[in-house]
Amino acid sequence: MLLGCATMPPRLAPVGHASKVILISFDALTGDTVERLSAEHAFSNDGFEKMRREGTFARVVPVTPTQTSVTHVSMITGALPRVTGILGNNFHHQGAPVTQVASGFSMPIGAETIVEAARRQGKRVGVLAFPSFDATNDRRQGDWGLVYTRPVTKGSLVHLTRKDFVAAPDAGPCRASFSPPLRARIPWVLAVRGQGTSRDVDLWACDSTDDGTVNYDDTRVRIGDEDIPLDPQHWFPISARIEEGGESRLYGSWSKLLRLDPRLERVAVYFGSISRNDGYPAELTRAVDAAAGFNPGPPDLDAAKVWLATGDGLDPESFVEQVDRLAAFHSASTIAAMKTETFDLLLLYESIVDESQHQFLLTAPDQEYSTPSNRAAAAHVVRDAFAAADRGVATILAAVPPGTAMIVTGDHGMAPAVYDVRLNQLLIDWGLAQASKGALGPDSRWGAYGSGENVQLYRFAGTDDSAALIDRLQRLQGPDGTAVFERVERRTSADHPDAGDLLAYTHTRYVINMTLGDPFVKLVTYGQHGGLNLHHELHTAVFAVGPGVAHAHPAPVQQTKLARYIAELLGIEAPRNAE
Numbered sequence: 001m002l003l004g005c006a007t008m009p010p011r012l013a014p015v016g017h018a019s020k021v022i023l024i025s026f027d028a029l030t031g032d033t034v035e036r037l038s039a040e041h042a043f044s045n046d047g048f049e050k051m052r053r054e055g056t057f058a059r060v061v062p063v064t065p066t067q068t069s070v071t072h073v074s075m076i077t078g079a080l081p082r083v084t085g086i087l088g089n090n091f092h093h094q095g096a097p098v099t100q101v102a103s104g105f106s107m108p109i110g111a112e113t114i115v116e117a118a119r120r121q122g123k124r125v126g127v128l129a130f131p132s133f134d135a136t137n138d139r140r141q142g143d144w145g146l147v148y149t150r151p152v153t154k155g156s157l158v159h160l161t162r163k164d165f166v167a168a169p170d171a172g173p174c175r176a177s178f179s180p181p182l183r184a185r186i187p188w189v190l191a192v193r194g195q196g197t198s199r200d201v202d203l204w205a206c207d208s209t210d211d212g213t214v215n216y217d218d219t220r221v222r223i224g225d226e227d228i229p230l231d232p233q234h235w236f237p238i239s240a241r242i243e244e245g246g247e248s249r250l251y252g253s254w255s256k257l258l259r260l261d262p263r264l265e266r267v268a269v270y271f272g273s274i275s276r277n278d279g280y281p282a283e284l285t286r287a288v289d290a291a292a293g294f295n296p297g298p299p300d301l302d303a304a305k306v307w308l309a310t311g312d313g314l315d316p317e318s319f320v321e322q323v324d325r326l327a328a329f330h331s332a333s334t335i336a337a338m339k340t341e342t343f344d345l346l347l348l349y350e351s352i353v354d355e356s357q358h359q360f361l362l363t364a365p366d367q368e369y370s371t372p373s374n375r376a377a378a379a380h381v382v383r384d385a386f387a388a389a390d391r392g393v394a395t396i397l398a399a400v401p402p403g404t405a406m407i408v409t410g411d412h413g414m415a416p417a418v419y420d421v422r423l424n425q426l427l428i429d430w431g432l433a434q435a436s437k438g439a440l441g442p443d444s445r446w447g448a449y450g451s452g453e454n455v456q457l458y459r460f461a462g463t464d465d466s467a468a469l470i471d472r473l474q475r476l477q478g479p480d481g482t483a484v485f486e487r488v489e490r491r492t493s494a495d496h497p498d499a500g501d502l503l504a505y506t507h508t509r510y511v512i513n514m515t516l517g518d519p520f521v522k523l524v525t526y527g528q529h530g531g532l533n534l535h536h537e538l539h540t541a542v543f544a545v546g547p548g549v550a551h552a553h554p555a556p557v558q559q560t561k562l563a564r565y566i567a568e569l570l571g572i573e574a575p576r577n578a579e
């Protein structure tokens, strides 16, 4: 085939049609990192590299602000935020009370999505945990799908000492114990909207060595009279069903024995968060539960922070094990869904590289807890997370039905950040806002709504003092004397009606926090995004392979071109507002 590198198309364009299209969005699939890891041969031959080798690859310039809800909606509508009305993960809806924050994940989308466009043209669409598709109304769901779910409990670290262990009445699961078998009981509590159940998780300490000393080297987990085997990394699952809305729902968690010393003075167990699958129709939930198990939930950033700060907590290796398990779950659940349901278009979302970089993009010496060993451990986590994403791509690519084109992209990249900026606290300190119940008060003249590196400031009352505020923001410096804002501008007539009076973007080392307190706090969630798309670290990438896909590596493409590209591959009209 001579179609290929000799004829570089100037834009992202197919050369034919596919009977089915799968779009996978890896949140924060940073273009720079993809290219660096590819150059370092960190990927398999069957995932990203296969797609690049056999299909289309380009860098993608996301829309501004480079924030998850904004970029996903622009990706699937082909329209800019000023058209979609999804202006930030946090912004403010005109006319709403000062105290009300509009979420980009739930506000109405002011443009047709590729899901709506495909369905109106008779195509069948599946949507797996894709942002904005929360199944709250017909516009926000496919013909079938899984809804993105958050855990119903947080993960926790349980520390035990010898006094937490009591003598057991028998050897229990300890086959032969040369010291008296001991047992510690940890409750596992599942409570959801008034429903719930609990389990007593017994951690047994056994002694497998006949060395004449009272010490312990072996641990067993038992619930009631059921032994729960530990995997080679000492993880174990706990699950339970509860009745909800006439359905029996499977909930579960993965926990890990982190540490066991012979004298049982420093035993540490990580109890994982509890999650479930939430699909429609119910039959899909059952199929995913059966094939992939309960949703393992996201890797635990809070427990990882404890490790970075103190060396206790969830170590990076365990965090990566969580990432790997979630990636494997996504592959297995996607394959189960493809077997259970038919589709012409399938949208799939994965969060693993986003979560891993949020917590572990620890690259700058002035970030909190930035020691050489922490930076080295962090770099491994990021690399492993991208490798897990690559394995997921390879697994799904190998399982897609014949005639399927697969597109893999991200919503934005990620940059290392150093400080949280509490801008509403500064507005209060400057006499422009007031506090009430620990948050921005209803009588504030100005309010700041944002997250990551973008914020919109709205003037609710009083004379127009925006020129003075622009001047303050432009002169604002952080604790290290560097400028906080990269750009502060007034809204124009081209902006969406919900846009702030002022639109501001921080330099990537600063991020906006809407809570009150110290104006500047060092971040322990290191990787951030949301700022201007001028930063190459905030760019992402697109890969495509399969029927109708060109073998081409075009110049960087705008994110708003993706919706039309998907439509062209499927041979349907693009969404109505698509560029």
Ligand SMILES: [Zn+2]
Pocket: 027, 028, 067, 068, 069, 354, 411, 412
């Ligand atoms: Zn994102």
